[in-house]
Amino acid sequence: MMKMSLKLNGLMSLLLFVGLCGCNQKQIKVSVTNPLDQDRIMETVEVGLGELNVDNGIVVLDEKSGKEVQSQLLDMNQDDVFESVIFQTKIGASETKNFVVKEGKSTLEPTEVKTFARFVPERTDDFTWENDRVAFRVYGPEAQRMVEEGIAGGTLSGGVDCWLKKVDYSIIDKWYKGNTEKAGYYHIDHGEGLDNYHVGPSCGCGGTGVMVDGELFPHLNYTGYKVLTNGPIRTSFDLDYAPYVAGASTIQEKKNVSIDLGNNLTKFVINVEGTDTLTAGITLHDNLGETSVNDENGWANYWAPHFGEELGTAILASPDYFAGTSKIVTEEADRSHVLVHLKVMDGKVEFYSGFAWSGSKQFKDKQHWEEYLSDFSKRLNNPLVVVVN
Numbered sequence: 170m171m172k173m174s175l176k177l178n179g180l181m182s183l184l185l186f187v188g189l190c191g192c193n194q195k196q197i198k199v200s201v202t203n204p205l206d207q208d209r210i211m212e213t214v215e216v217g218l219g220e221l222n223v224d225n226g227i228v229v230l231d232e233k234s235g236k237e238v239q240s241q242l243l244d245m246n247q248d249d250v251f252e253s254v255i256f257q258t259k260i261g262a263s264e265t266k267n268f269v270v271k272e273g274k275s276t277l278e279p280t281e282v283k284t285f286a287r288f289v290p291e292r293t294d295d296f297t298w299e300n301d302r303v304a305f306r307v308y309g310p311e312a313q314r315m316v317e318e319g320i321a322g323g324t325l326s327g328g329v330d331c332w333l334k335k336v337d338y339s340i341i342d343k344w345y346k347g348n349t350e351k352a353g354y355y356h357i358d359h360g361e362g363l364d365n366y367h368v369g370p371s372c373g374c375g376g377t378g379v380m381v382d383g384e385l386f387p388h389l390n391y392t393g394y395k396v397l398t399n400g401p402i403r404t405s406f407d408l409d410y411a412p413y414v415a416g417a418s419t420i421q422e423k424k425n426v427s428i429d430l431g432n433n434l435t436k437f438v439i440n441v442e443g444t445d446t447l448t449a450g451i452t453l454h455d456n457l458g459e460t461s462v463n464d465e466n467g468w469a470n471y472w473a474p475h476f477g478e479e480l481g482t483a484i485l486a487s488p489d490y491f492a493g494t495s496k497i498v499t500e501e502a503d504r505s506h507v508l509v510h511l512k513v514m515d516g517k518v519e520f521y522s523g524f525a526w527s528g529s530k531q532f533k534d535k536q537h538w539e540e541y542l543s544d545f546s547k548r549l550n551n552p553l554v555v556v557v558n
Contacts, residue, residue, distance in 0.1 A: 186247060192301075197216060202556075204554055210431065212429075212553060216253060217252060225372070234269065257402060260553070276520075282401075293309070293323065300430050304340065305374070313325050320332060326376075327372070328376040329524075331374050333524075374522050375450075375523075379446070395407045397425075419443050422440070449520055451506060451508075452503065458471050458472050479527040481524060482522075483542055485549075486509060493510050
């Protein structure tokens with residue numbers, strides 16, 4: 170029997186194995202079933218390549234229509250051998266759809282509607298990533314050094330910044346190019362959105378740390394990065410962090426961050442040493458917004474006025490990791506947060522963070538955003554059933 174592995178949206182999927190010959194197969198048939206009584210849009214499926222010859226190209230076909238669907242090869246262990254292919258599908262309530270993965274050359278044209286990430290040396294040492302709905306950035310060691318040495322223009326923060334985009338195509342390169350030509354370019358909406366989200370020394374939207382006696386001790390800037398795969402369907406990269414002290418403990422974090430096309434949430438898988446509980450935070454800025462918590466579906470959301478629009482920022486985790494929430498409210502700048510506490514399981518935690526900006530018109534209001542969060546939780550806890558033969 171040949172082993173085939175798959176995942177959904179970077180989440181664990183239920184995979185059934187059926188007999189596969191050890192011959193030189195030219196195609197793999199994949200059956201995908203939605204166990205929920207609700208439709209699912211843009212779900213990602215990952216299929217091991219078995220003995221397919223990647224040198225001949227790999228395509229994925231919808232078996233019913235015969236049409237090619239967009240796909241992406243993955244080499245996540247960086248051994249220069251592609252081990253799997255991902256593709257996305259819309260699937261109805263309780264529906265089963267069939268696909269064929271086969272050798273062949275793709276006939277699809279490249280698209281700017283994609284996931285994407287890169288290191289940005291032209292803006293100190295930002296690291297920025299995006300999909301068709303949201304974008305984020307974090308700050309690196311040079312930005313930290315500048316602050317510590319009193320040099321203007323640095324940023325001392327382990328927080329996650331939100332870039333509020335309103336178009337589905339990639340904007341990272343364009344916004345940074347504009348900012349290089351005219352400082353502050355991406356802080357102004359030129360029709361595609363803008364960065365007017367303040368992070369400072371806060372957690373931003375999903376920065377992490379450890380709680381000791383009611384105080385949050387966060388890590389600082391990332392110290393290194395490695396891009397593992399870069400679109401069009403999924404982008405994934407690693408971020409390294411220096412050890413930091415929380416109370417009497419020394420904490421070490423190494424993060425894998427990923428984002429799939431079609432989601433408003435980015436995924437964090439963090440290897441953790443030195444604590445049994447990690448905490449992820451959302452900054453409350455000036456405390457003018459409303460905090461909502463849904464323990465059943467494992468999320469916390471902060472919905473607030475935002476420069477004439479509204480912004481919801483959220484953290485979500487599965488029951489395996491979700492360990493409750495708390496809140497810090499203070500008059501000290503950038504120190505007020507809603508916090509999601511996460512159980513460290515086998516040396517790691519997993520969670521999602523992301524946002525909804527009213528300027529993008531992606532969600533009608535707070536209610537629709539929170540319905541999305543609960544729906545995401547249901548999909549997370551009820552993965553697609555995938556049969557490979």
